[in-house]
Amino acid sequence: MSAYHVVIIGGGATGAALAHDLTLRGVRVTVVERGEVTSGTTGRHHGLLHSGARYAVKDPESARECIQENTILRRIAPGSFELNDGLFVALTDEDLAYYDDFMEGCAATGIPTRTLSREEALRLEPNLNPDLKLAVQVPDGTMDAMRLPLRFLATAKHNGARVLPYHQVTELVFQGRAVAGVRGRDHARNRDFTLTADLVVNAAGPWAEHIARLAGVDVPVVPSPGVLVAVYGRWTHMVINRLHRAGDGDIVVPQRTLSVIGTSSWVVDDPDHLDVPEEHIRLMYEKGAEMIPALAQAPMRAAWAAARPLVGSRQAESGRELSRTFKVFDHADEGVEGFVTIVGGKATTARAMAEVTADLVVRKLGLDAPCRTREVVLLPHTAYYA
Amino acid sequence: MSQTTRTVQLRVYRYKPGDPAPRYDTFAVTATPRTTVLEALQAIRRDQDPSLTLRHSCHHASCGTCGMVVNGREVLACVTLLADLDAPVTVEPLQNAPLISDLVVDMGPFYATFAQAGMPLVRTSENQAGSRPAPGVEALTRFESCLECGLCVSACPVAATDPLYLGPAALAAAWRVVQEPRGADPAQVLAWVDQEHGCWRCHLAFECSTVCPNEVQPGQSIAALRGRLVQGDGLRERPAGAAATPVPPPPAAQRRGLAAWFDPRGRDVGYWAFVLHRLTGLALVLYLALHLWVLSLLARGSQAWDDFIALARSPLFLALDVLLLFGVLFHGLNGLRVALVGLGVAAARHKTLFWMLMAVLVVALLIGGWGLVAAAHP
Numbered sequence: 145m146s147a148y149h150v151v152i153i154g155g156g157a158t159g160a161a162l163a164h165d166l167t168l169r170g171v172r173v174t175v176v177e178r179g180e181v182t183s184g185t186t187g188r189h190h191g192l193l194h195s196g197a198r199y200a201v202k203d204p205e206s207a208r209e210c211i212q213e214n215t216i217l218r219r220i221a222p223g224s225f226e227l228n229d230g231l232f233v234a235l236t237d238e239d240l241a242y243y244d245d246f247m248e249g250c251a252a253t254g255i256p257t258r259t260l261s262r263e264e265a266l267r268l269e270p271n272l273n274p275d276l277k278l279a280v281q282v283p284d285g286t287m288d289a290m291r292l293p294l295r296f297l298a299t300a301k302h303n304g305a306r307v308l309p310y311h312q313v314t315e316l317v318f319q320g321r322a323v324a325g326v327r328g329r330d331h332a333r334n335r336d337f338t339l340t341a342d343l344v345v346n347a348a349g350p351w352a353e354h355i356a357r358l359a360g361v362d363v364p365v366v367p368s369p370g371v372l373v374a375v376y377g378r379w380t381h382m383v384i385n386r387l388h389r390a391g392d393g394d395i396v397v398p399q400r401t402l403s404v405i406g407t408s409s410w411v412v413d414d415p416d417h418l419d420v421p422e423e424h425i426r427l428m429y430e431k432g433a434e435m436i437p438a439l440a441q442a443p444m445r446a447a448w449a450a451a452r453p454l455v456g457s458r459q460a461e462s463g464r465e466l467s468r469t470f471k472v473f474d475h476a477d478e479g480v481e482g483f484v485t486i487v488g489g490k491a492t493t494a495r496a497m498a499e500v501t502a503d504l505v506v507r508k509l510g511l512d513a514p515c516r517t518r519e520v521v522l523l524p525h526t527a528y529y530a
Numbered sequence: 531m532s533q534t535t536r537t538v539q540l541r542v543y544r545y546k547p548g549d550p551a552p553r554y555d556t557f558a559v560t561a562t563p564r565t566t567v568l569e570a571l572q573a574i575r576r577d578q579d580p581s582l583t584l585r586h587s588c589h590h591a592s593c594g595t596c597g598m599v600v601n602g603r604e605v606l607a608c609v610t611l612l613a614d615l616d617a618p619v620t621v622e623p624l625q626n627a628p629l630i631s632d633l634v635v636d637m638g639p640f641y642a643t644f645a646q647a648g649m650p651l652v653r654t655s656e657n658q659a660g661s662r663p664a665p666g667v668e669a670l671t672r673f674e675s676c677l678e679c680g681l682c683v684s685a686c687p688v689a690a691t692d693p694l695y696l697g698p699a700a701l702a703a704a705w706r707v708v709q710e711p712r713g714a715d716p717a718q719v720l721a722w723v724d725q726e727h728g729c730w731r732c733h734l735a736f737e738c739s740t741v742c743p744n745e746v747q748p749g750q751s752i753a754a755l756r757g758r759l760v761q762g763d764g765l766r767e768r769p770a771g772a773a774a775t776p777v778p779p780p781p782a783a784q785r786r787g788l789a790a791w792f793d794p795r796g797r798d799v800g801y802w803a804f805v806l807h808r809l810t811g812l813a814l815v816l817y818l819a820l821h822l823w824v825l826s827l828l829a830r831g832s833q834a835w836d837d838f839i840a841l842a843r844s845p846l847f848l849a850l851d852v853l854l855l856f857g858v859l860f861h862g863l864n865g866l867r868v869a870l871v872g873l874g875v876a877a878a879r880h881k882t883l884f885w886m887l888m889a890v891l892v893v894a895l896l897i898g899g900w901g902l903v904a905a906a907h908p
Contacts (some may be wrong), residue, residue, distance in 0.1 A: 178584060179583075179584075180585040180587065180634070182587045182595075183586050186587075187587025187588045188588060188590070191588075191592070223650055223651050224652075225652070225672075226655075226671050226672050228655065228671065228672070267859075271596075283734065286673070287594070288593070288673060289592075290593040290595065291651065292590055310631065310634070328582075331580065331583050331631070332546070332583055332631035332634065333546055333631070334546045346672075356693040367678065374591070374592070378672075381670050382670075398672070398673075400592055400672070400673045400677075402590065402591075416576050417576075422564075445590060445591060445609060446589060446608060448589035448590055448608070452587075460874050491646070509608075526644065527638075528637045528644075529637045529640070529641040530638065530643065
């Protein structure tokens with residue numbers, strides 16, 4: 145292991161995958177997280193292992209990332225996914241008109257598809273709206289939003305990384321114009337802490353802008369919350385998507401004994417203030433029931449909001465227009481050495497985000513260490529607590 | 531939001547390593563009818579006290595991270611509405627797990643045991659009624675129902691006194707492996723649970739099944755494991771040399787100890803039966819001592835005996851006699867239930883069985899009580 149020490153701010157999916165990647169490259173890693181790991185955006189997504197099909201038309205870069213990572217994750221995290229596939233269902237003539245673009249987009253981005261007739265789709269999923277026109281089967285899957293990142297963290301810990309939950313960073317330590325560590329509060333023990341580092345990575349998701357400001361730099365991250373509603377009952381086996389442009393309530397993910405309807409999309413300034421507007425809950429029920437009519441009567445288990453950390457301009461209105469891809473910032477470009485920010489992306493692409501970030505980190509540290517996370521099979525999530 | 535809001539008081543358990551003793555801090559939060567305990571705690575951390583530590587992740591009862599004890603009951607904070615609780619709402623960490631800070635417990639010992647059961651996270655999906663999967667998707671999978679939240683272990687009166695007990699979650703996982711081996715060896719798992727601190731340690735309070743947020747029913751699984759073991763094939767399947775796995779002593783946990791055996795407040799009927807069974811058992815032992823002392827009066831002559839007979843006709847003494855009869859009937863009848871349920875018979879209907887036997891108890895108590903009074907005052 146090299147003498148270099150990297151501190152990662154943020155114990156979400158990105159920080160977890162990055163800790164794993166850098167540890168495999170021989171870097172000493174410490175992850176600091178304000179709360180429990182995966183307690184921010186990561187744990188709260190709808191639990192979709194993306195095929196990428198949702199982005200095939202409008203955001204081919206994200207689509208390509210998703211299908212590549214989907215394939216890699218199935219290999220390195222066996223047992224972490226419900227291998228249940230997904231359907232894109234066309235309900236209206238307008239949906240049907242989208243079909244050609246959709247199939248073209250999937251073909252161009254390498255997403256396998258299989259078109260099912262109305263009858264075939266209903267035989268597979270009898271609870272679908274019987275008025276559906278056709279459906280397209282894609283390799284979506286259900287994942288456990290918390291347990292996949294735990295496997296990254298478990299493997300990183302096993303390989304020597306330190307994970308410090310309840311450690312809130314309040315200040316960056318500077319040596320001249322270079323970031324040389326972090327300072328903050330250990331809430332578990334009610335005491336201050338300081339960690340020195342050769343490089344600090346800001347992987348704070350929707351809080352990334354807040355952390356960047358501690359270094360006097362700016363990152364274009366837009367916290368874009370969405371409301372999700374979990375209802376009792378598993379009404380389909382497969383993930384059900386609406387075959388049209390991305391919109392509100394266009395996905396239902398079966399997870400354990402629940403079905404999760406998502407999502408809406410708006411934009412906030414502070415990811416710590418997330419409302420769950422009543423009308424969004426109603427909208428999720430309404431839109432979900434268009435695809436699966438029984439959802440209208442399914443009792444609600446929970447409604448919650450999570451803030452996507454989208455890359456883009458602060459002028460964004462709903463967040464829908466922003467790409468779901470990710471971006472790495474080397475703040476040396478703004479005159480601050482030793483400080484890197486990674487924002488954007490999705491749970492499905494966390495490993496790829498980590499790979500690109502780690503490539504930059506090792507280059508900056510002057511190390512020659514290739515990425516190994518495409519091959520290394522992750523430890524089970526239970527090993528995180530060992 | 532256009533909903534009515536109100537102010538709710540929360541009494542939150544606070545402890546940091548090095549504190550001489552835990553304390554409770556009271557916070558006022560603004561709540562709508564939809565506000566959950568988790569959201570209230572997040573608001574407290576955000577607006578009032580950033581040093582409050584808690585665990586949470588998925589916010590819809592799928593990850594099992596936000597288990598805590600709210601008003602004396604184990605719940606997932608993310609699906610527990612403040613509106614459904616009596617105020618002030620008391621929030622405490624899970625029991626029977628090492629405390630780290632405030633509401634955060636160390637899940638290490640839980641997972642150390644749970645992982646030994648070897649239950650895979652995914653299983654083959656159950657087909658829906660009418661669903662016939664197309665070729666290529668026959669092997670649909672879904673997640674296991676257990677959320678690994680630890681509520682069952684916290685609620686278990688046996689885990690409160692036996693730090694080595696495998697606990698309801700791990701035993702339920704073990705039963706899943708026996709039911710659906712999925713490549714694992716059921717004989718190994720049966721050998722693992724067939725030990726002093728394994729499935730035999732359970733005293734059938736069934737509180738694990740009551741607090742389980744996802745209907746895993748660990749209590750019934752434990753009974754099923756015993757049933758399988760006493761049927762013999764489990765024992766025959768035991769591989770050579772596969773003696774019970776020694777379990778390393780876990781780190782110190784917050785345990786209520788014997789207090790958990792005698793305090794059924796806020797608990798379900800199985801737990802009340804568990805407590806009453808212990809109380810009646812102890813009372814019957816005490817009665818036996820008393821009985822021997824009374825018999826010893828015979829040795830002191832007829833006068834002492836006659837005095838005692840007069841005492842025995844007093845209303846107070848008759849009342850104690852009826853109480854004694856209740857104790858005998860309860861301990862005997864519930865003992866029958868425990869024996870049946872404990873061997874896997876009628877475990878799913880243990881509550882029905884309990885109330886049926888209690889109906890028998892009431893009838894027998896009325897008849898017996900009348901008989902006692904009639905015999906004393908003919």
